[in-house]
Amino acid sequence: MPQRGNRRELLADAAIEVLARDGGRGLTHRAIDREAEVPEGTTKNYYPTRSAVFLAVARYLAAQHTEALRSLRSQVPADVTGEDIAALYAAMLRRMSTSARSQFLALFELHLEAVRNPEVREALGDITEANVDTAVQLQTAVGRRMSRRGAGLLDAGMLGVALSMLSLPDDLVEELGFDDPDGLARALLSLASVRDEPAISVLRDHAS
Template sequence: MPQRGNRRELLAEAAIEVLAQEGGRGLTHRAVDREAVVPEGTAKNYYPTRSALLIAVARHLAEQHTTALRQLVSQAPAGLTSADITKLYASMLRRSAGNARSQYLALFELHLEAVRNPEVRTALAEITRANADAAVELNAAVGHRMTRRGAGLLDAGMLGVALSVLTLPEDVADELGLSDADGVAQALLAVGSTDGEPVVGVLRDCAS
């Protein structure tokens, strides 16, 4: 949890946990107050409506995510290799079911909310653009050209795999190879790099 002096950030982090534990229907001002351990009425004072609360969470996640990605790209070592990028994306997949589980579950709830809430949709767009920018820049650093369309395919694939791993029975994820973070990352990066070339051939190359 953030420092208690920053109430807006504290409440946004608490709302993430509520979304992860209770889903969208469980996101209430009282639930956020309880999670943040603040007096009842605090969340409503800062975010008067449920929509305002959801938008705050979306913007908070977007800010965190884009800041982390910009830092990642700016600090990429000079000797970066394709293998390093694959390890990075595999690590992201592992985090989605590990120490970033709450953030990913909240993100999926926000994607559902975005169908009806344009402001949430705008915040999610910031995350997607940041992911695409990072993918293009990281691949360029190792001499690979990835278009924004390819980066979009990569991002959608990462999001879809994370969702499947979090929601499918473990034996099904294992059966389909979705729990193999390294293999999945390699396949998704290859598909993104082809930018629309036949996927079957790309996946065959990854498996060989």
């Protein structure tokens, strides 16, 4: 039998797949048991309520995401360029609609749950903070300045664009250019740049 920690990860991964496929309404103990191929009642034994399941998935995704970004920030090469960063964000957009599709759709369902669940909201806050910290550090590494406000705008833009890529009709996605991750990444990075903030904010930040 798997160790308890491994069993929790198994259930969390199964819950992510259920959320991605069936949405929040489909996230039941039985659905997770079936997806994880464990005896009926296993999920309920670990997480007695649906609220507990949502929180467990949120914390699991937050832990994975923050650790991945912590590793990324510790390995930024000295010769990194602005084009490298744009390519990184473009790759993130591609992953959200391909290899990481399930995780992204589960994350979106968690955002809906967070409107009503403060504990889930806190876990999602950890993800956003990690994204903001990473964006600021990457821009600093190439001699550019991005405020935390701008980095937050970048994060929100990435989420919104990825959702549009997945949820809009294909012809509209093509018409609006949402099928161009490279162009979208550059546009979002430009939008989030400090030069787009009010001049008074820039002056105040420089003076502090």
